Amino acid sequence: LYGYAGNTLRIDLDSQKTEKEPLKKDWVDDFIGGRGFTAKILYDENPPNVDPFDGENRFIIAMGPLSGLFVPASGKTHFCTKSPATGGYGDSNMGGHFGVNMKYAGYDVTIIKGKAKEPSYIFIDNDNVEIRPAAHYWGKGSTEVEELMKKEVGEDFQILTIGEAGENLVNFACISHDFGRQAGRIGIGAVLGSKNIKAIAVRGNKSIPVFDPKGLLKKGKETYAACREKPGFKGWTPEGTAGITNWCNDVGALPTRNFKTSNCDYADKINGKAILKELKITDKGCFSCPIPCGKYGHARTKLGNAYVEGPEYETLSLLGSNCELDDIHAIAYANYICDESGIDTCSAGAVVSFALECYEKGYISKEDMGMDVKWGDLDSIVHILKIISKREGIGDVLALGVRGAAEKIGYDSHRFAIHVKGLEWTGYESRNAPGMMLGYMTSDIGAHHGRCWVLGSDVATAVGGDKNATVHDLISGNSSFDTIPRADHKNVVPLVLKSQHLRPAFDILGTCRLQYMEIGLETKYYEELYYYATGKKMDFEKDLLLLSEKIWHLNRMFNKREIPDFGRKYDYPPARFHEEKIPNGPNKGHVMSLEVIEEMLDTYYEARGWDMNGIPTRETLEKHGLNQCLEFMEL
Ligand code: SF4
Known part of the structure; x- marks a missing residue:
């Protein structure tokens, strides 16, 4: 089976058994990989109407046929589960180097079910798969766990972890990896937390069979060269996603004050250029990426300093203008708090702005909030993020996301709970789009x-x-x-x-x-790379x-x-x-x-x-x- 590691890893946390089985041919023939695999497997294997936090809800990790090969940006990992945020199909993907190592360890697909009896982490070193105790990591932040776990298992392991929010089943808890990459959406981290799994550590060094290695090498080189020749290689990469901030503001799409309006007068202070000038230490990219969009930087605020990857455009808009925060250091610091706690910055920004509007309207009392909070105030925003992660006071309600919180808070708060199907809206105000x-x-x-x-x-x-x-x-x-x-x-x-x-x-x-x-980059490159990898025309x-x-x-x-x-x-x-x-x-x-x-x-x-x-x-x-x-x- 060219282009694939050829195996599925099944982990049953109830029985503590792990099993390696050949990758199903009909999955490959009919669904190719990644998101195709996850849609098929979740539909087939999740028992109907299971609660997202029930052990029977599957947590699936899937790679594609180009993952880990000599192909630009082939380092994405795809995760899937039934979402606690929406109650429906949920998936989220993440860059970095985790999935590549899963494939090199021999697994295109990993399916986790059940619940560990105590806080645990999954250790995968090629064929050696173990479920290990993780009480010593429970309660710790994402970056801290990554650092500590690398010391325990080895620097060459790739780690994914949840933060405190995932442990506390916050509906928008994420998975973190590589000191700043996240699978952010649909509460994927809460499902891992519900299984008592704090982290997964993986190291793989097996080969992936490909149909035509020389052809793939030649085509891979051509594809990298094609990326470098695109005007966007030099134009888009320096600022990454943050480069779109002013354009969004100019066309009236920048969410501002809980989506009340769609532009602000301080976009120049929170855009890509502000990141380069104020924060950035270095570019950071995922496995094999020719256009590294990550900006690793240093935020300095009255609440403290922090090293952080980002903020991406979504974070700038949702934790920035949508909460009326007009300082790039403050946004980056709020980004850091989200990363450490393991919450999705998109949903976090939407939930915090919703909470600020509820507070302003008197729907949430000062007593429930725990302090007097204000728009554009870093102390207020960090306070709300922390009570959500710990599920303290009104944070316990806000941890449900804006749909669930509006149901509990009442009044007319559902009118400005900005979501569809229970998932918070991201960074594009669309009343004129x-x-x-x-x-x-x-x-x-x-x-x-x-x-x-x-x-x-x-x-x-x-x-x-x-x-x-x-x-x-x-x-x-x-x-x-x-x-x-x-x-x-x-x-x-x-x-x-x-x-x-x-x-x-x-x-x-x-x-x-x-x-x-x-x-x-033209789609013809993907057709050709797929052919050299798998031997199949597409x-x-x-x-x-x-x-x-x-x-x-x-x-x-x-x-x-x-x-x-x-x-x-x-x-x-x-x-x-x-x-x-x-x-x-x-x-x-x-x-x-x-x-x-x-x-x-x-x-x-x-x-x-x-x-x-x-x-x-x-x-x-x-x-x-x-x-x-x-x-x-x-x-
Ligand atoms: Fe994609 Fe950015 Fe990662 Fe490159 S660094 S693979 S562009 S997310």
């Missing part, structure tokens, strides 16, 4: 830009610009665009579908998508994007199976976006009307082959070979 709004609304895991990013085309197509412009083109002004008017909502569905299908493609192969998305559009589409239908059916009243009503944005006009800035006066939302959903469902309640039709499921889902259609 219909494609982006629809992408967030229909995402399988909830409001995550990683599922669909069409903000560039929302802006560019309206004025005849290049709808295929890369992010580098947009921020460097190579693509013609203006802020108003935007794309007509009647035309956005094909672009949303394309983006929703493109993104899983890279998660399936096991590579980072940013080489394609940010600097425009057409990116016809084969890979078709598989992506199949995964969308499968995950929709997982949600239908697991969430009792799942359907159209789970695809609406929060009331703030269709009730409140943006008060200022380039999109002043804009609101996404319910009529437009309904029309976009109708068109989207029809194009997807779903009924008007958003459920795939029998015909659609049969066409994609998903007959296994038919039994749940009538539920």
